Amino acid sequence: xxxxxxxxxxxxxxxxxxxxxxxxxxxxxxxxxxxxxxxxxxxxxxxxxxxxxxxxxxxxxxxxxxxxxxxxxxxxxxxxxxxxxxxxxxxxxxxxxxxxxxxxxxxxxxxxxxxxxxxxxxxxxxxxxxxxxxxxxxxxxxxxxxxxxxxxxxxxxxxxxxxxxxxxxxxxxxxxxxxxxxxxxxxxxxxxxxxxxxxxxxxxxxxxxxxxxxxxxxxxxxxxxxxxxxxxxxxxxxxxxxxxxxxxxx
Amino acid sequence: xxxxxxxxxxxxxxxxxxxxxxxxxxxxxxxxxxxxxxxxxxxxxxxxxxxxxxxxxxxxxxxxxxxxxxxxxxxxxxxxxxxxxxxxxxxxxxxxxxxxxxxxxxxxxxxxxxxxxxxxxxxxxxxxxxxxxxxxxxxxxxxxxxxxxxxxxxxxxxxxxxxxxxxxxxxxxxxxxxxxxxxxxxxxxxxxxxxxxxxxxxxxxxxxxxxxxxxxxxxxxxxxxxxxxxxxxxxxxxxxxxxxxxxxxxxxxxxxxxxxxxxxxxxxxxxxxxxxxxxxxxxxxxxxxxxxxxxxxxxxxxxxxxxxxxxxxxxxxxxxxxxxxxxxxxxxxxxxxxxx
Numbered sequence: 001x002x003x004x005x006x007x008x009x010x011x012x013x014x015x016x017x018x019x020x021x022x023x024x025x026x027x028x029x030x031x032x033x034x035x036x037x038x039x040x041x042x043x044x045x046x047x048x049x050x051x052x053x054x055x056x057x058x059x060x061x062x063x064x065x066x067x068x069x070x071x072x073x074x075x076x077x078x079x080x081x082x083x084x085x086x087x088x089x090x091x092x093x094x095x096x097x098x099x100x101x102x103x104x105x106x107x108x109x110x111x112x113x114x115x116x117x118x119x120x121x122x123x124x125x126x127x128x129x130x131x132x133x134x135x136x137x138x139x140x141x142x143x144x145x146x147x148x149x150x151x152x153x154x155x156x157x158x159x160x161x162x163x164x165x166x167x168x169x170x171x172x173x174x175x176x177x178x179x180x181x182x183x184x185x186x187x188x189x190x191x192x193x194x195x196x197x198x199x200x201x202x203x204x205x206x207x208x209x210x211x212x213x214x215x216x217x218x219x220x221x222x223x224x225x226x227x228x229x230x231x232x233x234x235x236x237x238x239x240x241x242x243x244x245x246x247x248x249x250x
Numbered sequence: 251x252x253x254x255x256x257x258x259x260x261x262x263x264x265x266x267x268x269x270x271x272x273x274x275x276x277x278x279x280x281x282x283x284x285x286x287x288x289x290x291x292x293x294x295x296x297x298x299x300x301x302x303x304x305x306x307x308x309x310x311x312x313x314x315x316x317x318x319x320x321x322x323x324x325x326x327x328x329x330x331x332x333x334x335x336x337x338x339x340x341x342x343x344x345x346x347x348x349x350x351x352x353x354x355x356x357x358x359x360x361x362x363x364x365x366x367x368x369x370x371x372x373x374x375x376x377x378x379x380x381x382x383x384x385x386x387x388x389x390x391x392x393x394x395x396x397x398x399x400x401x402x403x404x405x406x407x408x409x410x411x412x413x414x415x416x417x418x419x420x421x422x423x424x425x426x427x428x429x430x431x432x433x434x435x436x437x438x439x440x441x442x443x444x445x446x447x448x449x450x451x452x453x454x455x456x457x458x459x460x461x462x463x464x465x466x467x468x469x470x471x472x473x474x475x476x477x478x479x480x481x482x483x484x485x486x487x488x489x490x491x492x493x494x495x496x497x498x499x500x501x502x503x504x505x506x507x508x509x510x511x512x513x514x515x516x517x518x519x520x521x522x523x524x525x526x527x528x529x530x531x532x533x534x535x536x537x538x539x540x541x542x543x544x545x546x547x548x549x550x551x552x553x554x555x556x557x558x559x560x561x562x563x564x565x566x567x568x569x570x571x572x573x574x575x576x577x578x579x580x581x582x583x584x585x586x587x588x589x590x
Contacts, residue, residue: 052472084474094465097488107473110483156469163473 003028003167003197004049004086009063011041011048013056018044020221022063026167031189031198033212033229035205037249040218042201046169049199050086051079067167084111087165091172093152095144095159100127100136103144103155107163122162130158131188150181157188168192170200174207186211205245209233217241310558317551325555331519333543338552340559342519346436346529347560349522350511351504353440358447359497363486365448366455371481382456389449397513400442405514408441409433413526429526436522436529439515443507447500451493458492459485491578498571502564508533532556 002025011019019041026032026049034042044053051072053059065072072082084107095103104123113119123140127133132154136147144155153173160168170189174182189198189211202208208215209229216226217238225238236242243249311318317325317338328339365385369378413431421428429435462485470480486493516528517538536553543549 050472052468055468055471080474080476083472088472090465090469090472092465094463094469096466096469096484106470106483107475110473110475110479159469159473 001028002026003068005064005066006049007064007066009045009048009065010061011044011053012058012060012062014058018221019048022223024216024223024226026197026199027214028197029193029195030213031193031200031211033208033215034199034201034218035203035208035215035244036218037244038203039220041221042218043171045218046171046199046201047088049167049169050083050088052083052088054079084163085165086167086169087160087163088169089153089156089160089171089173092176093149093156095147095152095155098144099141100144100147100155101140104159104162107159111163123158126158126162127155129161129192130154131184131191132158148181150177150184153177153181153185154188157185157192161192165196167197167199170198172201172203175203182207205233217244219244307561310554310561314551314555314558316548317555320548321552325552326559329519329521333546333549336546336548338549340532340552340556342521343530343532343535343556344559344563345521346515347505347531347533347563349436349529350439350443350507350515350531351501353436353525354443354447354504354507355497355501356444357441358444358500359451361444362448362451362496363455363493366452366459367481367486369452369456370459371477371485382453385449385452388445389453391446393446393507393509394513396442396446397510400438400510400514404438404442405433407433408438413437416526426524427526429524431526432516432528434514434516435527436515437525439511439531442510442514443504446507446510447503450500450503451496454496454499455489455493458489462488491575494571494574494578498568501567501571505560505564505567506533508537512537532560 004026006025007023009019009022010017022045024032034046036042047053048061049065049072053061061073064074067077067082067085070077096106098106101120101123104126105119108119108122113122124133124137127136132151135151136142136155139146144152147155153176157173174185177185186207189200192198193213200208200211212229214226215229215232217224217232217236217240219240224240225232225236227237232241233245236245321328321338325338325340326344327341328337329341330337330339331342332338365381369382369385373381409431410433413429413433416427417429417431419427466484466488467480470484475483511531512534515531515534517530517534518528519530519535520528522529536557540550540553543553
């Protein structure tokens with residue numbers, strides 16, 4: 001079943017089209033990887049799914065992006081509500097200058113949740129889901145910046161999970177991390193897909209092959225092809241995809 | 251994560267591997283000499299600050315010694331001030347100074363923070379440019395002009411409208427807001443000094459707000475925060491060290507402000523009991539009376555000792571502020587060493 005579906009989607013920075021005629025489905029409880037060379041539009045696409053591009057001056061869209069059959073751009077669904085349902089983790093770990101606890105609780109607090117017991121339950125549960133609980137349970141009140149880079153990124157994942165989104169967008173979540181932290185994040189993605197629809201942008205094709213169920217290949221603002229990951233990497237139907245995954249460019 | 255340390259550690263290794271392990275030669279003499287000369291000039295510059303500071307303190311202590319010796323620590327809480335009978339006490343002036351400074355900070359900080367938020371996050375860029383320029387010009391207005399503005403505008407406004415209003419509303423419940431509506435007093439002086447601090451705090455706060463990493467702002471939006479929530483819970487928290495720093499600067503300015511206060515505070519060596527009372531500050535007392543004081547060594551010494559007290563207050567607040575800043579920055583400093 002598709003959690004989100006995109007059809008005939010165009011995105012523009014000013015007059016320049018950054019994405020052209022994208023149509024795809026984001027399946028529930030699976031991982032969709034977006035791959036492609038720098039500047040191909042994969043991050044623009046990812047950020048279009050929770051309207052994070054709204055903050056970019058001159059950004060505009062055409063076409064349809066639906067979350068559970070509700071068009072996120074034209075239905076009057078408020079971006080604030082949308083972003084609670086479609087969470088995001090960024091390329092660089094970006095915790096707030098708050099304690100570990102307050103980082104995770106932030107999304108709940110702004111929803112008006114005040115009860116200490118609900119907050120600590122949800123914080124613990126999110127930290128467990130992000131495989132960070134065991135490492136931080138004794139120092140929830142320390143600054144988030146006392147954590148290592150890999151821990152910070154898992155904290156950011158926990159923070160996104162705390163508001164109980166339905167879809168999780170990951171923008172190269174491991175690109176700033178060392179190999180061990182990267183492996184932990186990849187394991188985590190495998191665990192999380194049992195509950196969420198996940199879209200991950202990655203530069204690392206091995207990573208895409210390891211973690212995703214489906215892969216979409218983007219090139220100069222267009223989606224060249226999408227399919228089951230194993231097929232894309234072994235038997236792509238488009239020559240350009242083959243050239244890219246075999247390292248002929250990009 | 252690659253930290254600067256790891257990079258630096260690699261450099262000697264690379265040169266070792268380069269092969270021939272000849273001694274590192276002295277740099278050519280000419281460059282060495284000019285390097286050393288430059289170093290000495292810089293050292294001289296740095297040293298001169300130490301010397302200047304030491305000399306100022308020393309001279310003040312020596313000049314104040316007769317008073318320190320005569321009155322001891324009780325100078326701080328004595329209210330006597332009678333040059334003819336050679337009695338001097340600092341208490342009314344310390345209290346007056348704190349009143350004016352307190353009112354100035356309480357009135358200016360919220361205004362400054364709100365205007366900084368407006369300039370950084372809400373104003374369209376053309377308006378923000380105009381307002382920012384005006385604000386910087388405001389900071390450059392001489393304090394005597396602020397004093398004159400206070401006398402011609404603030405004093406009548408307070409006397410005829412605001413102070414009676416205060417007495418009739420809040421004053422009915424708390425004596426703190428009561429008093430004779432004179433216009434002059436700690437309120438007038440505090441508000442006008444507040445005007446002088448607003449640009450200081452607002453400029454620093456605005457600059458820090460503009461430097462908040464966009465990733466952090468995006469993280470907040472991505473969790474479903476509104477703009478107001480992001481600005482108040484994330485951006486303001488983020489710039490707290492900058493705000494604290496600018497408030498310390500503002501405190502220094504307010505404590506030492508002389509001309510505008512002298513024109514507005516009323517110059518009565520009484521201890522202000524309410525917000526509408528008149529008072530006297532250390533700096534305005536010195537400006538008013540120092541020329542008479544020099545004829546009597548003890549009188550002069552008492553005044554210099556007041557100056558020393560002012561200096562100690564400023565140093566104390568600076569030190570406390572630095573501690574607070576370090577505590578606020580704690581997370582950030584930890585962040586820069588936590589790699590991997």
